[in-house]
Amino acid sequence: MNPMLRIALISEHASPLAAGGGVDAGGQNVYVAQVARCLAMAGHQVDVLTRRDHPDQPPMTVMRPGVRVFHIPAGPATFIPKEKLLPVMPAFARAAEQLLRHGPRHDIVHANFFMSGMVAQQLKKALGIPYVITFHALGLVRREHQGEADGFPALRIDIERSLVKDADALIAECPQDERDLIRLYQADAERIRMVPCGFDAGEFGPLHxxxxxxxxxxxxxxxxxxxxxxxxxxxxxxxxxxxxxxxxxxxxxxxxxxxxxxxxxxxxxxxxxxxxxxxxxxxxxxxxxxxxxxxxxxxxxxxxxxxxxxxxxxxxxxxxxxxxxxxxxxxxxxxxxxxxxxxxxxxxxxxxxxxxxxxxxxxxxxxxxxxxxxxxxxxxxxxxxxxxxxxxFTWERVTKMLLDVYDDTLQSRRRAELALHITTQERPTLKDFIAIR
Structure with a gap:
């Protein structure tokens, strides 16, 4: 494992700084906040990219040592339900690319939700940064259970299918999530890693x-x-x-x-x-x-x-x-x-x-x-x-599992780059080996 990774966590609608319990503020906010905290405590540098949804938000906030939260301008600086965010995501992706292009190079991107996956996909294409994705919810599963009440555009399904094929690793949160990725999206089982969510043992414990x-x-x-x-x-x-x-x-x-x-x-x-x-x-x-x-x-x-x-x-x-x-x-x-x-x-x-x-x-x-x-x-x-x-299910254990996924992803990328380098070089001949001797 690299002694220090620079990691970008993308979470377009779920800021780690938001209070939970609202319509669009729940488990994903907690997940991103806790994973960022534990990654920083393990010695890594974390940048969280989330959408600017209030005019008073600064461009960047230090959440804790080792964790910066960037409020990315995309659409009006006001709350927009996540079901209506898709049209502003190209602007988010462009701003995210500029931010990462002109700063220290990030080793890996961890996308959270399918719209963050779109951004990660663009970053991989433009900057060559590998990415993993936690979907947190799948559009086809949502459609099975909510039917006409599902407010997301149909394009969500096509985007998710593209991400399933393109992401360097897929993180399933539970066995059902893994089965749904395979059953509904024909995901490659060998590219799926199961990493659950967690709880903070410092926050939650028994009381009288x-x-x-x-x-x-x-x-x-x-x-x-x-x-x-x-x-x-x-x-x-x-x-x-x-x-x-x-x-x-x-x-x-x-x-x-x-x-x-x-x-x-x-x-x-x-x-x-x-x-x-x-x-x-x-x-x-x-x-x-x-x-x-x-x-x-x-x-x-x-x-x-x-x-x-x-x-x-x-x-x-x-x-x-x-x-x-x-x-x-x-x-x-x-x-x-x-x-x-x-x-x-x-x-x-x-x-x-x-x-x-x-x-x-x-x-x-x-x-x-x-x-x-x-x-x-x-x-x-x-x-x-x-x-x-x-x-x-402690967040520390969850984060250690995520770091294993990041490490495997980066190792696979290095092996692929080495193999590509070897195949593009001129093959050595017997004369070359004689010359070496």
Whole structure:
């Protein structure tokens, strides 16, 4: 391994400096921030390229020693939903090329999402820098689950197919991601490397439940069975399924559902329309008094929210990976999740929690009832979850795996360049060997 690599992380819509929980701010923001942090701690230089989406953003911000965040001008300096960003990506690619062309040469580019892959593809063509890509979500998978609700242009699929063929390595986040790349995009299995997402052991760990509830200042009783839903508030996350499950619970279960997330600190339906829809779902299900929307919460308070809960629930229609279940397990609480995507990899059914069918509130309620009735089992599952994430999913371990991918990519590139050099030289003759002697 090169003692020091200069690495460009491209993440066009997900800045490592953005607060999580908004419509377009979630796991990818955390991924880029944590990978950049750990790469720098390992002695490497990291430049993150993200789109300038606010007029007050400086051209460059030092996130921490070894990590610079460049705000690339592309389109108006305002928020644009990622589904509408494709037209400004050529401008992003041109600006990124100029930035990298006139600075110290980067060893490798790590693209995050398909639009960042377009930029990496241009950099490889113009500057000869190899790139790897983490898609974070695949267009054909999204289309299978969302159908007409998918707001991305059809061109996304063609772009992804091109990237699958062109990238020096494809990073799959879980076994399902690897299978989807092969099944839907005919990816070369030998060029796929599986590297999961992670959690920060310095941020997330167990706390006393009653103490956490007290510190949050929430109106929660010691006997309340608290169910936590935390993350982006968008329809595909299946929060309506969690709300409807409350109606299937016995009255003997003192359930309280806390919903953390949104585009502001207050649960404002005008600012976050999904809150309004979910409130209506709760009214129709007759459980409005059991559902509490808390709005966006700062990252430093999330550990207490996890620890205050009896169980963490996430039942999306599909999920490429999902970081919040790792954080919940790190805090020692069991997780009930949809048996989809990366959740099938991170949650061990019957050991660290339960896997249930998506869009099946009755099945979810059955698992919740079982955990309420068996607190010792819930405690054991929480402890098993802690062991699992600490051994497999720390960001330090994830970053070491990524560095192995970078190293293999660079070694393969050097071998290919050497082979090309040899084949373009005149073949030696017997006379040449005699002359050498």
């Amino acid at each position: 439940r009653l103490r956490a509830r007290s510190e949050l200042g929430l109106d929660l009783g010691a006997d309340d069975f608290v169910i936590l839903q935390l993350g982006r508030l968008v329809p595909r996350k299946g929060i309506d399924n969690v709300i409807r499950s409350l109606a299937f619970l016995s009255e003997r279960v003192p359930a309280r559902l806390l919903v953390v997330g949104g585009d502001g600190p207050d649960p404002d339906a005008k600012r976050t329309p999904e809150i309004g829809r979910l409130r209506q779902v709760a009214l129709e299900a007759g459980v409005a008094d059991k559902v509490h929307f808390l709005g966006h919460r700062p990252r430093q308070s999330l550990r207490r929210h996890y620890a205050a809960a009896n169980v963490f629930v996430t039942t999306p229609w599909y999920e490429p990976f999902g970081i919040t279940p790792l954080e919940a397990m790190a805090c020692g609480i069991p997780v009930v999740a949809s048996a989809v995507g990366g959740l099938q990899y991170t949650v061990t059914d019957g050991v660290t929690g339960y896997l249930v069918p998506p869009r099946d509130p009755a099945s979810l309620a059955q698992s919740l009832s079982h955990l309420h009735a068996n607190p010792r089992l819930a405690l054991a599952m929480g402890r098993a979850g802690m062991r699992r994430v600490r051994s497999l």
